[in-house]
Amino acid sequence: MSIVVPDACTLPTAERPLRLAEFDDLFATAVRRVEPITATHVRLWLTGPAGLEATVRDLTARETACCSFLTFAVTGEPADDGTALTLDVEVPGKYADVLASLSERAGTVSARGTS
Structure with missing residues (x-):
């Protein structure tokens, strides 16, 4: 299962597997549901321990860079069993394939992580 990486990505090629591993860890441990909104917008529902929001904000800031x-x-609120967050990811139309691959990976990895 691969991720579509467009030419617009400036992350050095050698660092991409490490970043992907960070996302896989987040998907496996925190993603509870993947909800496609449109072809250019997906919402991830996450839960986890205190510090989850900081982790998500750090990872997404580095990815945006x-x-x-x-x-x-990222939006969230405290929940009885930890922190509950939503992570909305949006892209311009020409990057819909990138979002689709990210969404598919999140769903697949999170299903493996919770089984």
Whole structure:
């Protein structure tokens, strides 16, 4: 299962597997549901321990620095079993394939992580 990486991504090729591993860890441990809104917008529902929001904000800020076509919005609130967040990811239409591959990976990896 691969991720579509457009030419617009400025993350050095050698660093891409490490970044992907960070996303896979987040998907496996925190993603509870992947909800496609449109072809250019997906919402991830996450839960996790205290510190989850800081982790998500750090990872998405670093990703935006190299892939400026990605827009992330993190919202959240405390829940009885930890922190509950939504992570909205949006892209311009020409990057819909990138978002589709990210969404598919999030769904697949999170399903493996919770089974």
